[in-house]
Amino acid sequence: MAKFDLNDDTVVVVIGSGAGGGTLSNELAQKGINVVCLEAGKRLTLDDIENDWGTMFGKLSWTDKRIGTGALNPDLPLWVCKTVGGTTVHWAGAALRFQDHEWKAKSTYGDIPGANLLDWPVDANEMERFYSMAEDKMGVTGRQGIPQLPGNNNFKAMLAGAQRLGYTKVHTGNMAINSEPRGGRPSCQQIGFCMAGCKIGAKWSALYTEIPAAEATGHFELRPESMVLKINHDSSGKVTSVVYVDKEGNTHEQKARIIAVAGNSVETPRLLLNSASSMFPDGMANSSGQVGKNFMRHMTGTVYAILPQPVHFDRGTQMAGIVQDEAHHDDSRGFVAGYEMETLPGFGLAGVASNTIAGAWGREYAKDIEMYDHFAGMWLVGEDLPQEQNGVTLHDSQKDQYGMPVPVVHFEDHPNDTAMRNHAFKRGSAIYEAIGATKTFELPPFPSTHNMGTCRMSADAKDGVCNPTGQTHDIPNLYISDGSQFTTSAAENPTLTIVSLAIRQAEKIAERMNAGEI
Numbered sequence: 001m002a003k004f005d006l007n008d009d010t011v012v013v014v015i016g017s018g019a020g021g022g023t024l025s026n027e028l029a030q031k032g033i034n035v036v037c038l039e040a041g042k043r044l045t046l047d048d049i050e051n052d053w054g055t056m057f058g059k060l061s062w063t064d065k066r067i068g069t070g071a072l073n074p075d076l077p078l079w080v081c082k083t084v085g086g087t088t089v090h091w092a093g094a095a096l097r098f099q100d101h102e103w104k105a106k107s108t109y110g111d112i113p114g115a116n117l118l119d120w121p122v123d124a125n126e127m128e129r130f131y132s133m134a135e136d137k138m139g140v141t142g143r144q145g146i147p148q149l150p151g152n153n154n155f156k157a158m159l160a161g162a163q164r165l166g167y168t169k170v171h172t173g174n175m176a177i178n179s180e181p182r183g184g185r186p187s188c189q190q191i192g193f194c195m196a197g198c199k200i201g202a203k204w205s206a207l208y209t210e211i212p213a214a215e216a217t218g219h220f221e222l223r224p225e226s227m228v229l230k231i232n233h234d235s236s237g238k239v240t241s242v243v244y245v246d247k248e249g250n251t252h253e254q255k256a257r258i259i260a261v262a263g264n265s266v267e268t269p270r271l272l273l274n275s276a277s278s279m280f281p282d283g284m285a286n287s288s289g290q291v292g293k294n295f296m297r298h299m300t301g302t303v304y305a306i307l308p309q310p311v312h313f314d315r316g317t318q319m320a321g322i323v324q325d326e327a328h329h330d331d332s333r334g335f336v337a338g339y340e341m342e343t344l345p346g347f348g349l350a351g352v353a354s355n356t357i358a359g360a361w362g363r364e365y366a367k368d369i370e371m372y373d374h375f376a377g378m379w380l381v382g383e384d385l386p387q388e389q390n391g392v393t394l395h396d397s398q399k400d401q402y403g404m405p406v407p408v409v410h411f412e413d414h415p416n417d418t419a420m421r422n423h424a425f426k427r428g429s430a431i432y433e434a435i436g437a438t439k440t441f442e443l444p445p446f447p448s449t450h451n452m453g454t455c456r457m458s459a460d461a462k463d464g465v466c467n468p469t470g471q472t473h474d475i476p477n478l479y480i481s482d483g484s485q486f487t488t489s490a491a492e493n494p495t496l497t498i499v500s501l502a503i504r505q506a507e508k509i510a511e512r513m514n515a516g517e518i
Contacts (some may be wrong), residue, residue, distance in 0.1 A: 018086020152316025
Protein backbone atom coordinates (compact mmCIF):
# COMPACT_ATOMS: atom_id res chain seq x y z
CA MET A 1 0.00 0.00 0.00
CA ALA A 2 1.22 3.48 -0.84
CA LYS A 3 1.91 6.11 1.80
CA PHE A 4 1.31 9.78 1.07
CA ASP A 5 2.60 12.81 2.95
CA LEU A 6 0.15 15.05 4.78
CA ASN A 7 1.42 18.00 2.74
CA ASP A 8 0.96 16.28 -0.62
CA ASP A 9 -1.59 18.53 -2.27
CA THR A 10 -1.74 16.45 -5.47
CA VAL A 11 -3.83 13.63 -3.99
CA VAL A 12 -7.57 13.10 -4.18
CA VAL A 13 -8.96 12.70 -0.67
CA VAL A 14 -12.01 10.44 -0.48
CA ILE A 15 -13.98 10.53 2.77
CA GLY A 16 -15.67 7.17 3.34
CA SER A 17 -14.97 3.71 1.93
CA GLY A 18 -18.43 2.30 1.20
CA ALA A 19 -20.33 1.82 -2.05
CA GLY A 20 -19.53 5.35 -3.22
CA GLY A 21 -16.18 6.10 -1.62
CA GLY A 22 -14.69 2.63 -1.98
CA THR A 23 -15.69 2.36 -5.63
CA LEU A 24 -14.55 5.89 -6.47
CA SER A 25 -11.20 5.28 -4.76
CA ASN A 26 -10.53 2.11 -6.73
CA GLU A 27 -11.67 3.55 -10.05
CA LEU A 28 -9.37 6.56 -9.63
CA ALA A 29 -6.43 4.42 -8.47
CA GLN A 30 -6.86 2.14 -11.48
CA LYS A 31 -6.43 5.26 -13.63
CA GLY A 32 -3.12 6.08 -11.93
CA ILE A 33 -4.52 8.84 -9.71
CA ASN A 34 -3.19 9.00 -6.14
CA VAL A 35 -5.93 8.62 -3.53
CA VAL A 36 -6.03 8.93 0.25
CA CYS A 37 -9.19 7.36 1.67
CA LEU A 38 -10.17 8.39 5.19
CA GLU A 39 -12.57 5.99 6.90
CA ALA A 40 -14.03 6.58 10.37
CA GLY A 41 -14.37 2.88 11.17
CA LYS A 42 -12.10 -0.11 11.71
CA ARG A 43 -10.92 -2.50 9.03
CA LEU A 44 -12.31 -6.00 9.47
CA THR A 45 -11.33 -9.19 7.68
CA LEU A 46 -13.47 -12.16 6.71
CA ASP A 47 -12.16 -13.86 9.86
CA ASP A 48 -13.80 -11.08 11.91
CA ILE A 49 -17.23 -11.79 10.44
CA GLU A 50 -19.39 -14.10 12.56
CA ASN A 51 -22.74 -15.70 11.79
CA ASP A 52 -24.34 -14.00 14.76
CA TRP A 53 -26.70 -11.01 14.51
CA GLY A 54 -25.97 -9.44 17.87
CA THR A 55 -22.20 -9.76 17.60
CA MET A 56 -22.08 -8.25 14.12
CA PHE A 57 -24.41 -5.39 15.03
CA GLY A 58 -21.83 -4.40 17.62
CA LYS A 59 -18.91 -4.77 15.22
CA LEU A 60 -20.47 -2.95 12.26
CA SER A 61 -22.90 -0.30 13.44
CA TRP A 62 -22.42 3.43 13.61
CA THR A 63 -23.52 3.97 17.20
CA ASP A 64 -22.07 7.45 17.74
CA LYS A 65 -24.66 9.82 19.16
CA ARG A 66 -27.42 10.79 16.73
CA ILE A 67 -30.84 12.21 17.50
CA GLY A 68 -33.94 11.20 15.57
CA THR A 69 -37.08 13.32 15.47
CA GLY A 70 -40.47 12.99 13.83
CA ALA A 71 -41.14 9.39 12.80
CA LEU A 72 -37.57 8.25 13.56
CA ASN A 73 -36.29 6.31 16.53
CA PRO A 74 -34.86 9.04 18.80
CA ASP A 75 -31.72 7.03 19.69
CA LEU A 76 -31.13 5.00 16.50
CA PRO A 77 -32.75 6.96 13.65
CA LEU A 78 -30.89 5.00 11.01
CA TRP A 79 -28.68 1.94 10.76
CA VAL A 80 -25.46 2.38 8.82
CA CYS A 81 -22.04 0.86 9.31
CA LYS A 82 -18.88 2.44 10.68
CA THR A 83 -16.28 0.18 9.15
CA VAL A 84 -14.08 -0.13 6.08
CA GLY A 85 -16.46 -0.99 3.25
CA GLY A 86 -19.24 0.91 4.97
CA THR A 87 -22.73 -0.47 4.67
CA THR A 88 -21.66 -2.75 1.79
CA VAL A 89 -20.50 -5.12 4.56
CA HIS A 90 -24.05 -5.26 5.94
CA TRP A 91 -26.26 -4.85 2.87
CA ALA A 92 -28.39 -7.75 1.58
CA GLY A 93 -27.01 -7.55 -1.97
CA ALA A 94 -30.12 -6.46 -3.90
CA ALA A 95 -28.78 -4.59 -6.96
CA LEU A 96 -31.64 -3.11 -8.97
CA ARG A 97 -31.64 -0.51 -11.73
CA PHE A 98 -33.89 2.51 -11.59
CA GLN A 99 -36.84 2.36 -13.96
CA ASP A 100 -36.70 4.91 -16.77
CA HIS A 101 -39.48 7.15 -15.42
CA GLU A 102 -37.89 7.37 -11.96
CA TRP A 103 -35.11 9.61 -13.26
CA LYS A 104 -37.79 12.20 -14.06
CA ALA A 105 -40.06 12.13 -11.03
CA LYS A 106 -41.31 15.71 -11.23
CA SER A 107 -42.14 15.41 -14.92
CA THR A 108 -43.80 12.03 -14.35
CA TYR A 109 -45.72 12.64 -11.12
CA GLY A 110 -46.41 16.35 -11.49
CA ASP A 111 -46.65 18.84 -8.64
CA ILE A 112 -47.40 16.93 -5.44
CA PRO A 113 -48.35 19.16 -2.48
CA GLY A 114 -45.74 18.95 0.26
CA ALA A 115 -43.16 17.24 -1.93
CA ASN A 116 -39.96 18.93 -3.13
CA LEU A 117 -39.76 16.97 -6.38
CA LEU A 118 -37.10 17.53 -8.99
CA ASP A 119 -36.01 15.67 -12.13
CA TRP A 120 -32.55 14.10 -12.05
CA PRO A 121 -30.16 15.90 -14.44
CA VAL A 122 -29.22 12.47 -15.86
CA ASP A 123 -31.42 9.77 -17.40
CA ALA A 124 -31.56 6.07 -18.18
CA ASN A 125 -29.73 6.42 -21.48
CA GLU A 126 -26.81 8.23 -19.84
CA MET A 127 -26.64 5.65 -17.06
CA GLU A 128 -26.93 2.49 -19.19
CA ARG A 129 -23.18 2.09 -19.72
CA PHE A 130 -22.35 2.72 -16.09
CA TYR A 131 -25.03 0.34 -14.83
CA SER A 132 -23.56 -2.37 -17.06
CA MET A 133 -20.05 -1.67 -15.76
CA ALA A 134 -21.28 -1.80 -12.15
CA GLU A 135 -23.20 -5.04 -12.70
CA ASP A 136 -20.15 -6.66 -14.21
CA LYS A 137 -17.93 -5.39 -11.37
CA MET A 138 -20.33 -6.57 -8.69
CA GLY A 139 -21.37 -9.83 -10.34
CA VAL A 140 -25.10 -9.03 -10.35
CA THR A 141 -27.21 -12.12 -10.98
CA GLY A 142 -29.65 -12.04 -13.86
CA ARG A 143 -27.57 -9.38 -15.61
CA GLN A 144 -24.53 -9.49 -17.91
CA GLY A 145 -25.14 -13.20 -18.55
CA ILE A 146 -24.73 -14.14 -14.89
CA PRO A 147 -27.11 -16.90 -13.66
CA GLN A 148 -29.61 -16.08 -10.94
CA LEU A 149 -29.45 -17.57 -7.47
CA PRO A 150 -31.65 -20.51 -6.43
CA GLY A 151 -34.68 -19.69 -4.32
CA ASN A 152 -35.01 -20.72 -0.68
CA ASN A 153 -38.28 -21.74 0.97
CA ASN A 154 -39.09 -18.14 1.82
CA PHE A 155 -38.94 -17.30 -1.89
CA LYS A 156 -40.94 -20.38 -2.87
CA ALA A 157 -43.72 -19.30 -0.51
CA MET A 158 -43.67 -15.79 -1.99
CA LEU A 159 -43.67 -17.18 -5.53
CA ALA A 160 -46.63 -19.50 -4.92
CA GLY A 161 -48.75 -16.76 -3.36
CA ALA A 162 -47.79 -14.14 -5.93
CA GLN A 163 -48.68 -16.44 -8.81
CA ARG A 164 -52.09 -17.12 -7.28
CA LEU A 165 -52.71 -13.37 -7.26
CA GLY A 166 -51.71 -13.14 -10.92
CA TYR A 167 -48.33 -11.49 -10.41
CA THR A 168 -45.81 -12.36 -13.13
CA LYS A 169 -42.65 -10.36 -12.34
CA VAL A 170 -41.42 -12.73 -9.64
CA HIS A 171 -37.86 -14.10 -9.47
CA THR A 172 -34.85 -14.45 -7.19
CA GLY A 173 -33.73 -10.94 -7.93
CA ASN A 174 -30.70 -9.14 -9.31
CA MET A 175 -28.28 -9.81 -6.49
CA ALA A 176 -24.62 -8.84 -6.11
CA ILE A 177 -23.96 -12.28 -4.64
CA ASN A 178 -22.03 -14.83 -6.66
CA SER A 179 -24.24 -17.56 -8.08
CA GLU A 180 -21.02 -19.15 -9.39
CA PRO A 181 -17.35 -18.51 -8.51
CA ARG A 182 -16.32 -15.14 -9.90
CA GLY A 183 -13.65 -12.53 -9.33
CA GLY A 184 -11.66 -14.78 -7.03
CA ARG A 185 -14.65 -15.16 -4.71
CA PRO A 186 -16.75 -18.30 -4.14
CA SER A 187 -20.38 -18.86 -5.01
CA CYS A 188 -23.09 -18.40 -2.39
CA GLN A 189 -23.43 -21.30 0.05
CA GLN A 190 -26.90 -20.22 1.26
CA ILE A 191 -25.62 -19.66 4.81
CA GLY A 192 -28.37 -17.14 5.60
CA PHE A 193 -26.48 -14.34 7.40
CA CYS A 194 -26.00 -11.93 4.47
CA MET A 195 -26.81 -8.82 6.52
CA ALA A 196 -24.41 -9.79 9.28
CA GLY A 197 -21.61 -9.75 6.71
CA CYS A 198 -20.81 -12.52 4.24
CA LYS A 199 -18.39 -14.86 6.00
CA ILE A 200 -17.12 -16.38 2.74
CA GLY A 201 -17.05 -13.22 0.61
CA ALA A 202 -19.58 -14.39 -1.99
CA LYS A 203 -21.45 -11.09 -1.62
CA TRP A 204 -19.87 -8.02 -3.21
CA SER A 205 -18.49 -5.61 -0.64
CA ALA A 206 -16.00 -2.78 -1.05
CA LEU A 207 -14.20 -4.23 2.00
CA TYR A 208 -12.72 -7.15 0.07
CA THR A 209 -13.16 -6.08 -3.57
CA GLU A 210 -12.58 -2.37 -4.21
CA ILE A 211 -10.22 -1.61 -1.32
CA PRO A 212 -7.69 -4.45 -1.95
CA ALA A 213 -7.84 -3.80 -5.70
CA ALA A 214 -7.06 -0.12 -5.11
CA GLU A 215 -4.16 -0.99 -2.79
CA ALA A 216 -2.66 -3.28 -5.42
CA THR A 217 -2.23 -0.32 -7.81
CA GLY A 218 0.28 1.49 -5.59
CA HIS A 219 -1.82 4.66 -5.96
CA PHE A 220 -4.03 4.26 -2.88
CA GLU A 221 -3.67 4.68 0.86
CA LEU A 222 -6.41 3.69 3.29
CA ARG A 223 -6.44 5.32 6.72
CA PRO A 224 -9.04 3.56 8.89
CA GLU A 225 -10.27 4.96 12.21
CA SER A 226 -9.82 8.47 10.83
CA MET A 227 -12.79 10.72 11.58
CA VAL A 228 -12.93 13.83 9.40
CA LEU A 229 -14.04 16.93 11.27
CA LYS A 230 -13.76 19.77 8.79
CA ILE A 231 -12.89 20.73 5.22
CA ASN A 232 -10.69 23.80 4.68
CA HIS A 233 -10.60 26.16 1.69
CA ASP A 234 -8.47 28.98 0.31
CA SER A 235 -9.34 32.59 -0.42
CA SER A 236 -10.77 31.65 -3.82
CA GLY A 237 -13.18 29.20 -2.24
CA LYS A 238 -11.49 26.03 -3.49
CA VAL A 239 -11.05 23.25 -0.94
CA THR A 240 -7.47 22.64 0.13
CA SER A 241 -7.40 20.09 2.96
CA VAL A 242 -9.30 18.08 5.52
CA VAL A 243 -8.83 17.94 9.28
CA TYR A 244 -9.26 14.53 10.88
CA VAL A 245 -8.67 12.68 14.16
CA ASP A 246 -6.91 9.31 14.19
CA LYS A 247 -7.57 6.36 16.53
CA GLU A 248 -5.10 7.71 19.10
CA GLY A 249 -6.96 11.02 19.23
CA ASN A 250 -4.31 12.95 17.33
CA THR A 251 -5.46 15.65 14.92
CA HIS A 252 -4.01 15.84 11.40
CA GLU A 253 -4.49 17.97 8.30
CA GLN A 254 -4.27 16.24 4.91
CA LYS A 255 -3.87 18.50 1.92
CA ALA A 256 -5.65 17.68 -1.32
CA ARG A 257 -6.17 18.62 -4.94
CA ILE A 258 -9.73 17.30 -4.89
CA ILE A 259 -11.99 16.19 -2.03
CA ALA A 260 -14.84 13.70 -2.51
CA VAL A 261 -17.28 13.26 0.39
CA ALA A 262 -18.92 9.84 0.69
CA GLY A 263 -19.89 9.64 4.34
CA ASN A 264 -23.59 8.71 3.83
CA SER A 265 -26.67 10.93 3.93
CA VAL A 266 -26.09 12.04 7.52
CA GLU A 267 -22.32 12.39 7.81
CA THR A 268 -21.87 14.07 4.41
CA PRO A 269 -24.16 17.06 5.12
CA ARG A 270 -22.98 17.13 8.71
CA LEU A 271 -19.40 17.62 7.54
CA LEU A 272 -20.36 20.32 5.04
CA LEU A 273 -22.39 22.19 7.65
CA ASN A 274 -19.57 21.88 10.21
CA SER A 275 -17.16 23.37 7.64
CA ALA A 276 -18.90 26.74 7.69
CA SER A 277 -16.61 29.77 7.38
CA SER A 278 -16.84 33.49 6.73
CA MET A 279 -16.94 32.71 3.00
CA PHE A 280 -19.48 29.90 3.50
CA PRO A 281 -21.47 31.03 6.55
CA ASP A 282 -24.29 28.51 5.99
CA GLY A 283 -21.99 25.57 5.43
CA MET A 284 -19.80 24.50 2.55
CA ALA A 285 -21.43 24.12 -0.92
CA ASN A 286 -24.71 25.44 0.50
CA SER A 287 -25.56 28.54 -1.53
CA SER A 288 -28.86 26.83 -2.44
CA GLY A 289 -29.72 26.18 1.20
CA GLN A 290 -30.29 22.54 0.27
CA VAL A 291 -27.45 20.91 2.23
CA GLY A 292 -29.05 18.60 4.78
CA LYS A 293 -32.53 18.82 3.24
CA ASN A 294 -34.71 16.36 1.30
CA PHE A 295 -33.68 13.29 3.33
CA MET A 296 -35.25 10.11 1.95
CA ARG A 297 -35.21 6.59 3.36
CA HIS A 298 -37.71 4.73 1.15
CA MET A 299 -41.25 3.81 2.04
CA THR A 300 -40.72 0.58 3.96
CA GLY A 301 -42.60 -1.93 6.04
CA THR A 302 -42.52 -5.66 6.71
CA VAL A 303 -45.11 -8.41 6.36
CA TYR A 304 -44.64 -11.66 8.27
CA ALA A 305 -47.02 -14.61 8.03
CA ILE A 306 -47.51 -17.96 9.73
CA LEU A 307 -47.98 -20.63 7.06
CA PRO A 308 -49.47 -24.14 7.37
CA GLN A 309 -46.15 -25.87 6.62
CA PRO A 310 -42.61 -25.22 7.91
CA VAL A 311 -40.61 -22.60 5.98
CA HIS A 312 -37.42 -22.03 7.99
CA PHE A 313 -37.16 -18.56 6.46
CA ASP A 314 -33.80 -17.78 8.03
CA ARG A 315 -32.15 -20.41 5.82
CA GLY A 316 -30.69 -19.38 2.47
CA THR A 317 -29.83 -16.08 0.82
CA GLN A 318 -31.82 -13.47 2.69
CA MET A 319 -33.20 -11.21 -0.03
CA ALA A 320 -33.03 -13.43 -3.14
CA GLY A 321 -36.71 -13.07 -3.94
CA ILE A 322 -38.70 -10.20 -5.40
CA VAL A 323 -42.15 -9.28 -6.74
CA GLN A 324 -41.94 -6.28 -9.07
CA ASP A 325 -45.49 -6.05 -10.39
CA GLU A 326 -46.29 -3.09 -8.11
CA ALA A 327 -43.09 -1.15 -8.87
CA HIS A 328 -44.59 0.82 -11.77
CA HIS A 329 -46.27 4.21 -11.57
CA ASP A 330 -50.07 4.05 -11.58
CA ASP A 331 -51.79 6.79 -9.62
CA SER A 332 -55.16 5.00 -9.87
CA ARG A 333 -53.95 3.02 -6.85
CA GLY A 334 -54.19 6.21 -4.78
CA PHE A 335 -50.53 7.19 -4.82
CA VAL A 336 -47.76 8.05 -7.26
CA ALA A 337 -44.68 5.87 -7.89
CA GLY A 338 -44.39 2.21 -6.90
CA TYR A 339 -42.85 -0.37 -4.60
CA GLU A 340 -40.99 -3.69 -4.57
CA MET A 341 -41.71 -6.72 -2.38
CA GLU A 342 -38.51 -8.51 -1.35
CA THR A 343 -37.99 -11.61 0.78
CA LEU A 344 -36.85 -10.95 4.35
CA PRO A 345 -35.94 -13.43 7.11
CA GLY A 346 -36.55 -13.08 10.82
CA PHE A 347 -33.03 -12.30 12.05
CA GLY A 348 -33.30 -15.11 14.56
CA LEU A 349 -36.00 -16.13 17.00
CA ALA A 350 -35.22 -13.18 19.28
CA GLY A 351 -35.62 -10.79 16.36
CA VAL A 352 -39.08 -12.08 15.50
CA ALA A 353 -40.15 -12.20 19.15
CA SER A 354 -39.14 -8.59 19.79
CA ASN A 355 -40.23 -7.02 16.50
CA THR A 356 -43.37 -8.79 15.30
CA ILE A 357 -45.68 -6.98 17.73
CA ALA A 358 -43.87 -4.29 19.69
CA GLY A 359 -44.24 -4.87 23.43
CA ALA A 360 -46.45 -7.95 23.00
CA TRP A 361 -46.60 -10.47 25.82
CA GLY A 362 -48.67 -13.40 26.97
CA ARG A 363 -49.69 -16.94 26.08
CA GLU A 364 -51.26 -16.24 22.70
CA TYR A 365 -48.26 -14.30 21.49
CA ALA A 366 -45.98 -17.07 22.77
CA LYS A 367 -47.96 -19.56 20.69
CA ASP A 368 -47.34 -17.45 17.60
CA ILE A 369 -43.61 -17.23 18.25
CA GLU A 370 -43.46 -20.99 18.84
CA MET A 371 -44.46 -21.27 15.17
CA TYR A 372 -41.21 -19.57 14.21
CA ASP A 373 -40.25 -22.31 11.76
CA HIS A 374 -43.58 -21.70 9.93
CA PHE A 375 -42.94 -17.97 9.44
CA ALA A 376 -42.44 -16.39 6.01
CA GLY A 377 -41.55 -12.74 5.47
CA MET A 378 -41.11 -9.91 3.03
CA TRP A 379 -39.83 -6.34 3.11
CA LEU A 380 -41.70 -3.60 1.28
CA VAL A 381 -39.51 -1.01 -0.45
CA GLY A 382 -41.04 1.94 -2.29
CA GLU A 383 -40.21 5.39 -3.57
CA ASP A 384 -40.70 8.03 -0.90
CA LEU A 385 -41.02 11.65 -1.91
CA PRO A 386 -38.42 14.27 -0.95
CA GLN A 387 -39.64 16.88 1.51
CA GLU A 388 -37.56 19.92 2.30
CA GLN A 389 -38.18 19.70 6.05
CA ASN A 390 -36.89 16.13 6.24
CA GLY A 391 -33.16 16.22 6.79
CA VAL A 392 -30.08 16.75 8.90
CA THR A 393 -29.18 19.70 11.10
CA LEU A 394 -26.50 20.24 13.76
CA HIS A 395 -27.50 20.24 17.41
CA ASP A 396 -27.07 23.62 19.09
CA SER A 397 -25.18 22.32 22.12
CA GLN A 398 -24.60 18.57 22.16
CA LYS A 399 -21.19 17.39 20.93
CA ASP A 400 -19.89 13.92 20.17
CA GLN A 401 -16.61 12.35 21.31
CA TYR A 402 -14.74 14.25 18.57
CA GLY A 403 -16.17 17.62 19.58
CA MET A 404 -18.43 17.82 16.52
CA PRO A 405 -22.06 18.90 16.89
CA VAL A 406 -24.35 15.87 17.11
CA PRO A 407 -26.51 15.43 13.98
CA VAL A 408 -30.28 15.72 14.35
CA VAL A 409 -32.14 13.69 11.71
CA HIS A 410 -35.79 14.52 11.05
CA PHE A 411 -38.23 12.51 8.96
CA GLU A 412 -42.00 12.49 8.55
CA ASP A 413 -43.92 10.39 6.06
CA HIS A 414 -45.54 12.20 3.15
CA PRO A 415 -49.24 11.25 2.73
CA ASN A 416 -48.17 9.49 -0.48
CA ASP A 417 -45.81 7.28 1.56
CA THR A 418 -48.64 6.34 3.93
CA ALA A 419 -51.04 5.51 1.11
CA MET A 420 -48.37 3.39 -0.62
CA ARG A 421 -47.50 1.54 2.59
CA ASN A 422 -51.14 0.72 3.29
CA HIS A 423 -51.56 -0.63 -0.23
CA ALA A 424 -48.35 -2.64 0.08
CA PHE A 425 -49.40 -4.13 3.42
CA LYS A 426 -52.64 -5.37 1.87
CA ARG A 427 -50.96 -6.87 -1.17
CA GLY A 428 -48.16 -8.44 0.84
CA SER A 429 -50.62 -10.02 3.26
CA ALA A 430 -52.75 -11.20 0.33
CA ILE A 431 -49.76 -13.09 -1.11
CA TYR A 432 -49.50 -15.16 2.06
CA GLU A 433 -53.25 -15.49 2.56
CA ALA A 434 -53.45 -16.94 -0.95
CA ILE A 435 -51.40 -19.94 0.25
CA GLY A 436 -53.30 -20.43 3.49
CA ALA A 437 -51.57 -18.17 6.02
CA THR A 438 -53.19 -18.57 9.43
CA LYS A 439 -52.02 -15.14 10.59
CA THR A 440 -50.21 -12.13 9.10
CA PHE A 441 -48.33 -9.33 10.82
CA GLU A 442 -47.69 -5.83 9.47
CA LEU A 443 -44.57 -4.22 10.94
CA PRO A 444 -43.71 -0.51 10.70
CA PRO A 445 -40.35 0.69 9.30
CA PHE A 446 -37.14 -0.38 11.01
CA PRO A 447 -34.36 2.20 11.59
CA SER A 448 -33.56 3.61 8.16
CA THR A 449 -31.01 1.74 6.04
CA HIS A 450 -31.65 3.19 2.56
CA ASN A 451 -30.53 6.74 3.30
CA MET A 452 -30.61 9.18 0.38
CA GLY A 453 -30.79 12.87 -0.46
CA THR A 454 -29.48 15.74 1.74
CA CYS A 455 -26.95 16.94 -0.92
CA ARG A 456 -28.98 16.37 -4.01
CA MET A 457 -28.02 16.56 -7.66
CA SER A 458 -29.66 19.29 -9.75
CA ALA A 459 -29.34 20.92 -13.15
CA ASP A 460 -29.74 24.38 -11.63
CA ALA A 461 -27.49 25.47 -8.74
CA LYS A 462 -30.41 27.05 -6.89
CA ASP A 463 -32.20 23.68 -6.58
CA GLY A 464 -29.48 21.42 -5.20
CA VAL A 465 -25.92 20.91 -4.04
CA CYS A 466 -24.11 19.14 -6.89
CA ASN A 467 -24.22 18.89 -10.68
CA PRO A 468 -24.81 15.76 -12.80
CA THR A 469 -21.33 14.39 -12.01
CA GLY A 470 -21.50 15.03 -8.26
CA GLN A 471 -19.28 18.13 -8.50
CA THR A 472 -20.67 20.74 -6.11
CA HIS A 473 -22.15 23.77 -7.80
CA ASP A 474 -20.26 26.16 -5.52
CA ILE A 475 -16.80 24.56 -5.33
CA PRO A 476 -15.25 22.97 -8.44
CA ASN A 477 -12.86 20.63 -6.60
CA LEU A 478 -15.38 19.34 -4.06
CA TYR A 479 -17.54 16.31 -4.93
CA ILE A 480 -20.45 14.41 -3.41
CA SER A 481 -19.93 10.69 -3.97
CA ASP A 482 -22.58 8.75 -2.07
CA GLY A 483 -26.36 8.34 -1.79
CA SER A 484 -26.76 11.88 -0.50
CA GLN A 485 -26.52 13.10 -4.11
CA PHE A 486 -29.80 11.30 -4.99
CA THR A 487 -32.34 13.73 -6.42
CA THR A 488 -35.22 11.31 -5.76
CA SER A 489 -35.22 7.82 -4.28
CA ALA A 490 -36.91 5.61 -6.91
CA ALA A 491 -38.34 2.31 -5.66
CA GLU A 492 -35.15 0.29 -5.95
CA ASN A 493 -32.46 -0.51 -3.40
CA PRO A 494 -29.86 2.26 -3.93
CA THR A 495 -26.46 0.54 -3.87
CA LEU A 496 -26.18 -0.36 -7.56
CA THR A 497 -26.95 3.24 -8.51
CA ILE A 498 -24.41 4.60 -6.00
CA VAL A 499 -21.72 2.33 -7.48
CA SER A 500 -22.71 3.27 -11.05
CA LEU A 501 -22.55 6.98 -10.25
CA ALA A 502 -19.12 6.49 -8.62
CA ILE A 503 -17.76 4.79 -11.75
CA ARG A 504 -19.13 7.64 -13.85
CA GLN A 505 -17.75 10.25 -11.45
CA ALA A 506 -14.27 8.73 -11.53
CA GLU A 507 -14.28 8.92 -15.31
CA LYS A 508 -15.29 12.60 -15.26
CA ILE A 509 -12.78 13.52 -12.52
CA ALA A 510 -9.94 11.88 -14.46
CA GLU A 511 -10.94 13.75 -17.61
CA ARG A 512 -10.98 17.09 -15.79
CA MET A 513 -7.71 16.42 -14.01
CA ASN A 514 -6.01 15.49 -17.28
CA ALA A 515 -7.39 18.63 -18.88
CA GLY A 516 -6.14 20.77 -15.98
CA GLU A 517 -9.68 21.93 -15.17
CA ILE A 518 -9.42 20.93 -11.49
